[in-house]
Amino acid sequence: MLCHCLAYQRTLVTWVRDHRLHHKYSDTDADPHNSSRGFFFSHIGWLLVKNHPEVEKRKGLVDMSDVYANPVLMYQKRNAKWLLPLISFGVPVGIHYMLGESFSVCWHLNIVRYMLDSNLTFLTNSLAHSWGYRPYDKTMVACQNFPLLLATMGDGFHNFHHAFPWDYRGAELGNGCINHVTKFIDFCASKGWAYDLKVASEGVIRNRMKRTGDGTDLWGRKMVEF
Structure with a gap:
């Protein structure tokens, strides 16, 4: 859960729900990052717009009982507003700052880390659904x-x-x-x-x-x- 916070990709509850939708309705309108809508949409565009009506319709039908019964995942969901930014930005920037780096270097290196990590993850939705x-x-x-x-x-x-x-x-x-x-x-x-x-x-x-x-x-x- 803490490693997931470091990635700052919303909560695990949301991540699991969207991933289950993705597998059940792959590359259709009920898939949150439907690759049939283009490379950019499946890569990052789906995070910039509202969900397709089919996604909204189907996400309530996904069985999430196992996730809701997990106290660690629910703790992250309840405390996401402070926990995710703290782990993803506060902790790594703070550690490097205490090791003697300037705040500017610490902050910008962590931003680069976050961008690389996020885009590599997004390539699984875009590149791996378009070429191979x-x-x-x-x-x-x-x-x-x-x-x-x-x-x-x-x-x-x-x-x-x-x-x-x-x-x-x-x-x-x-x-x-x-x-x-x-x-x-x-x-x-x-x-x-x-x-x-x-x-x-x-x-x-x-x-x-x-x-x-x-x-x-x-x-x-x-x-x-x-």
Whole structure:
């Protein structure tokens, strides 16, 4: 929750709701960052305008009972007005200021950090829904994008993520040292902080690739046979 505050991307309650809408109604008017409305809209434009009426209509139908039952997430929601700016701007600027940097340098470096972090996140909604390959389901707009994978430390296997949204790895093999997001979850699991982790079986993945994929493997290379 504190790491999410550092990113300053609204509250986790709102983030989870919008992400569930995004998966249930991907690239339609009920998707908050519908990529069919253009690259700019899916990247950042959706945050600059009012929600489409379909989003407003559908968001009340999303089951959020698990989120509302989580005291940590609800604490963030209740205290977002001071907690998010404090963690995202106050703490990092204050730490660097105490280490001897001028306030101007501390502030502007943190602004650059925030801009880079935000835009890398937004690329998952825009770039990963406009350019790449689709080894798991060629009918989906979401695609694999290797440059984005490197830039986000693991969040570029987007066609897999949409084909198997319940697979915690977000990638077919977890993808070793490339996917730091999965490695972080694995670390939490080793400490007992994460549990009941679900994965798609190898058979299910291969059958899905054969049935609906575009003929590439998870790295975008053409497959001779399955």
